[in-house]
Amino acid sequence: MTMKIPNNYKSWIQFVQMSPPCLGNNMADVDRLMSQLQKQLETRSIEINLSIMAALPEIIRKSSFHVRCMLLGYDNHYQLIDVQPADTDCPIYGIAIDLGTTRVVLRLLDILNQQTIDEITMDNPQSFIAPDVLARIHYTDQPGGLKHLQQLIIDAINEKILHLSRNHAISPKDILCMSVAGNTAMTHLFLGFPPHAIIREPYIPVVNKQLLVPAAQLGITINTNAQIFVFPNIGSYFGGDLIAGILSLNMHQQTDIAIMVDVGTNAEVVLGNKDWMLACAGAAGPALESGVSKIGMTAGSGAIERISMERDSFVWQTIDNQKPIGICGSGIIDLASALFQSGMLDIRGKLMPDRCKGRLQWKNDIMHFLVVPKSDSGTGEDLTISQVDIDSLVRSKAAMYTILTTITGAVGMALTDIAVFYVAGTFGAYIDPKSAINIGMIPDLPMDRYQSVGNTSLEGAARVLLSRADAESVSDIYQKITYMELNVNQEFMNRFSAAKFLPHTDMSLFPSVQQPS
């Protein structure tokens, strides 16, 4: 008899060797398995459904009472999903999902061999009904709206699972588990929970705690006994995607104090270590994602993601190396940094006509700065950035810096005490920390303290399926986090005003930033 993997305290897969029953030891089949599993997993709380119970007598008798069990759960409360003879060659797959507002990523996992098999990204099909969270929640106020949005995402996930299954010649019935990490609103829509109260004072989700949901109950077409691990939310504006992120970075296990920042329309920030965690979320302004700028755009083909000044001309890099058609968040930060460093923006973020020379244009009484002349652009028109756009960026960067000083200030820390600064998400993947420091968006830390950490939500979702210890950690993280409301009071406004300068009114906070030449 071969065991593919040894029994591992941290694994969801448990091999159980029972003693065969006899007249002096006539415990019932299910009770026999459960008492052994309870010992191995050190918990009394294991659920098992009727169909697994009904199949058990035959399985344990044809396997000499040596079986392989698959479970899922948390808080020492587990659901038994599957029992097979120990020497089965039946695989066990799982699907980890990062449930984004705009994009959804599915990762197919080989649970038995602890490997990623494939990953697939799709647009969240709810976007076509309503692009952002707010619009989607309003849509659920219509009759049938909630059901419609839920069905869209369930159907899309089922379709992608079928696609992944076909591509890798696996059977959906061998997919025994799933995990979902999304923001609070997306999690509600996935589960069919009315999100109405999320966006209305006092901002109350239907449920925050994590859940284990039978896949069949949601109509997810994988194994009929499969369970879905749904990450908890901390509140309306701090969702399971961030808890998954904290898990994937092991912030909850580190002694050093780290901070994780995820920037979209909102900036979500969590600060802490193994002993405590403080979280907050605030509006970061639209400048960083798609925004008000005529040339601002979300990261996509032809977007300038990097831009710098060499001598008096710009050098840029676009996504897919296309002719530039716009500029995304990371590019805007680079641009502002370059303009400030060259003296074309002053410390108030205002364009300096005497330095900008021929690059200034007036349109509708608003000053514009020419970034890419029409000869070089992919649109056939000049790509410009206006003073209004720059003002918007300055407000965004000031908001970000103010959130960072507020959260560290709340625990009596200086920003320089942060040992590791994680920049998560697609924004983190592209941003040049040096540029962001130059404009005073993020603190002036040594570059090696910054880490771009990619899709931590997906990573965390995968980890709860691969490791029982990680799944248990989710409750720890959930309980450890204190959510701090950002009260926009006088002190906050004072900090915000000081942060609206490039990089800051207090230059001593940014010793590495060179004064404009």
Place this chain on the structure above:
Amino acid sequence: MTMKIPNNYKSWIQFVQMSPPCLGNNMADVDRLMSQLQKQLETRSIEINLSIMAALPEIIRKSSFHVRCMLLGYDNHYQLIDVQPADTDCPIYGIAIDLGTTRVVLRLLDILNQQTIDEITMDNPQSFIAPDVLARIHYTDQPGGLKHLQQLIIDAINEKILHLSRNHAISPKDILCMSVAGNTAMTHLFLGFPPHAIIREPYIPVVNKQLLVPAAQLGITINTNAQIFVFPNIGSYFGGDLIAGILSLNMHQQTDIAIMVDVGTNAEVVLGNKDWMLACAGAAGPALESGVSKIGMTAGSGAIERISMERDSFVWQTIDNQKPIGICGSGIIDLASALFQSGMLDIRGKLMPDRCKGRLQWKNDIMHFLVVPKSDSGTGEDLTISQVDIDSLVRSKAAMYTILTTITGAVGMALTDIAVFYVAGTFGAYIDPKSAINIGMIPDLPMDRYQSVGNTSLEGAARVLLSRADAESVSDIYQKITYMELNVNQEFMNRFSAAKFLPHTDMSLFPSVQQPS
């Protein structure tokens, strides 16, 4: 706002008043309800399904955060079944089921008002496929056999529920809970568990522990969130019907030592009090239920249930006052007692020709005793009982007495130490203890220690739905019981031989029994 019943620690119905959320107290809806319920029920383990979660925000907001919850469960692990505004006038019904091999009884309960509304008895429809437990288990070895037997009982229960609902103008969706107490085999067939190993050494049920099963999963057509409380078995031959019986008699809470005896094809016996319980089961022989006797029959219209001798003639009483067509268990015991008392049976249980006078007949070389001449019988033929029938009864009564001496002997008690002797089931309802003592079937205790207790299985099933404390007691009882295998060894055989006399070889054990005149 009116509350129909006050919050009661013992009840499955809990009224919960939550504080409304505000900015400083923004716990999610489900978490808010659950934390309050957890406090009231003093447990952390309460499950809630998606559909109840999804409906919660609207319900709590339109009820000023004051709701009525219905739960079910055991071992401090509960399932939330229903949430309504506290001032709802929506009723809550439950169905308690005594799942017998031959007969099934359903009791419709008003959970809110703690009342029985109606009761309905039906033949177990599986009887038409296979009359007894053994034959039914063999039938499940055929392809589709198990599914067929399960569907028969589920369909029949659904039909009777519909019938009860119509008769009382209630909606099946207002039936939120159900309980099922049956012997081990019937419980297996109800749940769709293969009962194959129950009757084969070493006699292993699929599961013994109690279960909470979603009604929808079994296809029981009541509320879609309804749960079914399934009583645990102690083993293959001591089922949930007996645990329910113990519960209904409060044996697990009494200081006095009581014994409960349920007689069918098997005799099931439990002895004990609040500190300990010892159980055993043994073949009681067929004489007492339907049996080998030509006139033996299960209790039914025209069966002699009581018979005595006045002067030299019999006086009988039949079920439904019909002309006699046979004699059921209680009647056979009366008859044997009367024959023994009158000297027509000797102490070995043999018919005495010189005493029986004209009542003896020979058929196929076997001596018969005329009980009812054809002129009085409902069949138009003489109703007789043969020496073979009497021998069979004597073996049954000896087996019963031997089981009783064995179980009391195992704890060093005398039979006379038994404070209360419960005779359960239909057998208990009709048996005349005086007759049973006369033939030495049960011990010679003062008559006031005998109690006929009717359908204790149904009674216990009803109690778990009406009282949380009673439902919790089921685990206590389950854990308290030690099951004793009846080893048919030399000592047992010696006891059995001594008990094959009327009433016993040791007459000092039966001081109240008059010697035959």
